[in-house]
Amino acid sequence: MRSPLTRYPLIRPKSLGRALDALHESIAGERLVPLAGGTDLFVYLNAGTPPGTRYLDLGGLGELRSIRAGAHGFVIGALATFRQLRDHAPLGRRLPSLVAAAAEVGAWQIQNRATLAGNIANASPAGDSLPVLLAHDATVRVQSVRGARVIPFERLYTGYRALALEPDELITAVEVPFPPARSSMFFRKVGTRRAQSISKVVCCGVLHRGRDGRVDHARLAYGSVAPTTLRARAVEAALVGTVPSAAAVVAARAALVRDITPIDDIRSSRDYRLTIAGNVLAQFLRLAGFGSSTG
């Protein structure tokens, strides 16, 4: 470890109120860096490129670990780990995509420590939970000494790895509404191998059909294809109002090029990402009852 944490001052508050006080006071000088599971931060510490020299360990805030089902959806504490998410039976029944994403983050060791808020705040375009939260119309609760507010997940990222959070705000919870009853839900991560790989393309879809058989609710979100996780709105618009058919799949796939313009980078090429993004869309629609399709 090139920059061991023991080299730096570390505060470990026992309540959210104390954590918010400490964070607020710190921004007059050098901001305390919030530390949750550490699975992203320790990569930087290990590489000798620490993101700061003072840390705020959130590990003592047990109040931020719970997962609760309310009348309209789940409220997931910021410090809930991916292991907690994948083991949570009601979550598995109502939000299987989130549980599927949790099960594909790193491997068991990472899932035991990595938190949902850490994934969100790390703001990697390849973060596996992010397309799920976007496709499910999640909202993020944030809090500072000045009070609490709720940010729609869709408005959380203002650019590449940039969040609409004030320096003294912490994420405290994520609210995910229950999807419409009898929705088709889909999660797919494509990487170089099944575990411990960073996504080349990650996708979440939610689709509901009304009594007349026509699609009346469509959400499709992708990660790893743009600087931020994005909603494929042209595809969604192409799907709403259609009845399942091979032609609808072709039209949806054609709309995808209006939504995403992936880049070549060390992990993948633009063409590969575009093809795979279309293939996973076709797979989602096939599973949602759109009959056989290519890809």
Ligand SMILES: Cc1cc2nc3c(=O)[nH]c(=O)nc-3n(C[C@H](O)[C@H](O)[C@H](O)COP(=O)(O)OP(=O)(O)OC[C@H]3O[C@@H](n4cnc5c(N)ncnc54)[C@H](O)[C@@H]3O)c2cc1C
């Ligand atoms: C080997 C390995 C494999 C991995 N595989 C995957 C993978 O497959 N998919 C994937 O998506 N990620 C993966 N990751 C990345 C990482 O595990 C996740 O992003 C994880 O969710 C980060 O959570 P954490 O609690 O460890 O965050 P930390 O490392 O503690 O923090 C990450 C960032 O979030 C900030 N932060 C944390 N909590 C809060 C809060 N409550 N409010 C505001 N800011 C906060 C921190 O200041 C920091 O900037 C992997 C990492 C490693 C080392």
